[in-house]
Amino acid sequence: MTSSSPSAAAPARARLVLRLDAPAREWTDAFPVGNGRLGAMCFGGTGTDRLQVNDDTCWSGAPGDPDLAPAAAPEGPQAVLADARRLLDVGDVPAAETQLRRLQSGFSQAYQPLVDLLLTDPSVIDLPGANAQVDGVVAARADLGAPAAYRRELDLDDGVVRTAWTRADGHRLRQTVLASHPDQVLVAERVADDGTLDLDVRVAAAHPWVRALAPARDGSSAPGTVDGAVRLVGLVRMPTRVWPDYAGVAEAVERGDGPSVLAAVALAVRADGGEVRVDVGPDGPVVAVRGASRVQVLLGSATDHDVRTGTLHGDAERVVGEALATVVAADVRADLRDRHGADHRALMGRVHLDLGGDAPDLPLDARLVRHAHGAPDPGLAVLAFQLGRYLTVAGSRPGTLPMNLQGIWNPWHQPPWNANYTTNINVEMNAWPALVGDLVECHEPLLDWLDRLAVSGRRTARELYGARGWVAHHNSDAWGFSAPTGLGEDSPSWSCWPFGGVWLATHVADHHDWTGDDEALRRHWPVLRDAAAFLLDWLVERPDGTLGTAPSTSPEHQYLLPDGTAASVGTSTTADLAMARDLLDHLLRLAPVVGEDDTDLLTRASAARDRLPAERVLPDGRLAEWSGDVPDAEHDHRHQSHLFRVYPGTAIDPDTAPALAAAARATLDARGPDSTGWSLAWRLALRARLRDADGVAAHLAAFLHPVDADPADLPPTPPGVEPTHRGGVYRSLLCAHPPFQVDGNLGVTAGIAEALVQAHRVGPDGAREVHLLPALPAAWPTGRVQGLRLRGGLHLVDLRWRDGRVEHVALTAPAPCTVVVREDDHRARVVVGSTPTTTRLGDQASVEVSITKR
Structure with a gap:
């Protein structure tokens, strides 16, 4: 249905941007990018920037039935x-x-890191202590202290991490990082707005090299340099076993003679202007770029792990060839960013959420502290909701493995609970x-x-x-x-x-x-x-x-x-x-x-x-x-x-089983006001299903607790809550169990959706009930959501509300069906046909329900 009323006009959509005004000091400060298989955590350093890279097929061990x-x-x-x-x-x-x-029969294997991609400005000297060692890999941590006019953003709409800063010499630099699904490469691009830039590019492997990173011959050109680009390729092997940290095994990472995943990494570096060469450093080859206006770095990977069959083929030459071929194909494309953007927006753009209010012009860490003191910021809930969708797009695509405890982002050889x-x-x-x-x-x-x-x-x-x-x-x-x-x-x-x-x-x-x-x-x-x-x-x-x-x-x-x-x-x-x-x-x-x-x-x-x-x-x-x-x-x-x-x-809900629903609510009350990050997300969804709007608000506030803020900047811990076990989010908005687990970010998205619309009930006659705003928090009196999928194949095209009451709703269905649309105790029974149907919901003159065949 199309309405000419002013309220039906599409609002100007606020940018979905996570912003921090300093480089990452910890892994959980970094921003994630991913294409379902290849993921990276982007630190945003200006002296040495670290892109910590994972491939979702990199696990310890190999296929094989354990002894029972x-x-x-x-x-x-x-x-x-x-x-x-x-x-x-x-x-x-x-x-x-x-x-x-x-009957206990051993442990699962562990998800593994792949490499660190290190981008160093040779004109900048990192301050003492700026290097961090992660599982034996020395990787530059972000600079201590932010440079002038520094800004780091994760754009959820575009799937890009953007960093901008001004060097000590006054020149402005910008960097973008993305993980392209169409071209299966990690892309980092650095641009000098005025003047030129120098950059050293190095790859630090998280595992011993089987074949050291070296200039690659593609069969038609001299090794290393092809049409002005430098290409390198190397091969590593994953451990044969990793014991979980709770197993108490002294030598937790084993590199035996048995089969394990072979992983190849290929790199291509191309510059506009200046000189590109390969230097041999103490830690392997360094691609040195001098005097360029723009530098593009591509990283691709391949492994012998066939996800479709769960097997290893063991062919090292094939793995190296696949990684190099991926990078070569991407290196000659001029439309990498456009292809990535179109692919990413095709998924992320399906759902829009607006909960009203103006977002403060503050970085995330400041917004989280401000919110902890009770300042209204419904935009944080929108970001949390859409971050869960972003991580789903970035971490799970057809043909990949499902996301593990860490999604696809993990820097540790022995990750928490093996990231299984x-x-x-x-x-x-x-x-x-x-x-x-x-x-x-x-x-x-x-x-x-x-x-x-x-x-x-x-x-x-x-x-x-x-x-x-x-x-x-x-x-x-x-x-x-x-x-x-x-x-x-x-x-x-x-x-x-x-x-x-x-x-x-x-x-x-x-x-x-x-x-x-x-x-x-x-x-x-x-x-x-x-x-x-x-x-x-x-x-x-x-x-x-x-x-x-x-x-x-x-x-x-x-x-x-x-x-x-x-x-x-x-x-x-x-x-x-x-x-x-x-x-x-x-x-x-x-x-x-x-x-x-x-x-x-x-x-x-x-x-x-x-x-x-x-x-x-x-x-x-x-x-x-x-x-x-x-x-x-x-x-x-x-x-x-x-x-x-x-x-x-x-x-179990308040209509179908009121006594059990009341008992479930009492159970949640007895569990207390706080918990670990993922548990808060589950409790939020439970409260929504029980139509407890105040409970939804309380658990969302607890979920948004900034675990890495200075305690002196936060209000006192609520009574009955143990501060050392309190979950929430890191300043990047990633979920803190603690430690980081991606499930809380994903669960909170589902919980917010449940607070806005539910369609799980089907009546005795087969009519599905679409319950609008069943658990709307009072802090969201006006808002709009578009694009949610509902059970029964229904699609929530548009839902608008004002002063806590439904103003307009539009649904589509894949085939003719009967739907009962509900707000509180007001119900409208609508038969979906081939033409739009409009009806009123309750006695509110401004409320319209439009349902069309999909």
Whole structure:
């Protein structure tokens, strides 16, 4: 629908820019760029600038099934499981936990850094202490103190990091950095606005060179220099194993004789004017540019890791050739930036959010401190929302791996938690903004990886548990690790959790619910179907005749035994039963779509679902987490897995289950006002689903807490909050667990979307309800959102509100359907047809609903 009213005019869109007025002092101060596979953290140094580079295929280790509890369980893992269940039945929890530790089968591998690209102005002398050593790589840190007129920006709209500064001699320099998806290269360009510039370009490898970086021959020209550009290429090998930091292994990074990823790096340096040459320095070749007006640096990479199959081909010459060919092809293009910009904006530009108010002309760190003192700044929420979408575009594209704990950005050989796929919330949260944020193609890498994980998980299910289908536990990696994590001494609170596949498989259903893509559903259906097959074999009959789970944990949480000691293993936790019910619902609902003909599976699934206990409410009003009324070991625990069917599930909301929704809200209240960064994002989404606008505002404010600000500049810590464990964001707006984890940035995007519109409910007649502004914070009285995707294939073309009330909404649908549009208790029932339909919502004369066929 087109309206001639003034309020319908598109507002001037504020630039989506993260700004800091000093070079990065820490890794978390840097700004990320990425093309899904190749990522870099941009420090913005003016003496030596560091671009810390990752390739998403660079992991330690190699494909291969781990031993499943080899020596720890000589009688066989299924006998160990049976004994643990017997011990739980007689109430000997500590002995059961001891038995279950015997099923632990090692650790996932670790995501790895690739190289540092170092850009040095030889006329600038870095101050003492300006060099930082990261995992043995000496890489220049940004200058201590900002030079004159310094400004560093991450432009979310264009996918470019821009830095500008004035040198001591008065000359102005500008630099842009981007990671091109169309051309698969990192591009750094430095320009002298007046005069000329000198630049030394060097690559520092994060791993030992297999073939040292050296001038490259492309087969037609002299080595190194081609048409005025210098090209270099080298080869490194990833470690054969990296132990996680919590494993306590002294030599954590192993470089043995076994297979591991081969990675090639190619570099091209081209200048306008001046001289370009290759010098030999103590740390390898340096491309020296003198007297140029503009310098362009391209970096490309290739590895022998085939993401489609999860295998290594081991051909070093092929890897080197692919990296060099990528750079050569990009080096001759004059439209690199235009191609990148068009590609990036085609995704980022699909969704617009305006929450009103004028953004202060301040850098991010100052804005975050100001916001912590209570100053209104709705623009920070907009930036947080769009940063999650930007990171999704930058970190996940078709053909890549899904994002890990660090997204695709990591400087450490031994990153926190191995930067792996933590499946008890984190990898799932990484995918939350893709569908609602209209980035469906960015959801595909997760589904493709699940296809491969299920292959490994089938062996684990069969050999460890004697079960059909596939299983995954707490951790995984690029190679599909699916066994229980640990070495026999690790906590069952996270290791003993065979529900990773049960939760992950729901993303297959989510993809179909948002897109209606039957072909994608059929392609990935074995993931969902076989996760349900494992679940049905895992369920056990309980003494009361219900079906339950044993052993069972509530991820990473513990309860207290009668003697006061902490325990984690029990039977039939609420989280297990909630995820089980959700998966079986999806199986039975979608089986007709794919033509599933396994009637035995479907019959068993229907019968099992009917025997699963529902959630229950504790005497104190909270939603029960454990099968018994036992005290929590941590009342403010960061996980809230037992609220699964509130969010990301859809079964519990204030209309469909008011008592359980009230209990869920009481649970969140009891958890307290603060937590780690990613947990705050999850709680924000839960509050939104519960229509708790004040809770949304409080958790968003807590999420935007600047963890790296000087405590003297911040208000006092809220009562009951432990300052040393408080999460939030770094001055770059990256999420602080702490340490950095990308999941919080992605989860907060999904949570903000839930506060603005929800479409998870379908009535008995099949009509989908679109609930507008279900949890709008009071601080956003006027605003507009355009472009969100909704379940049922609906598309929120436009939603405007003023003074907290809907002013206009426009929806499209892919096919004729009936939609119930709702604000508070006002509802309008609309049948989507081939022509626009307008109706009023409630008794507000200015409110219009326009729904058209897509």
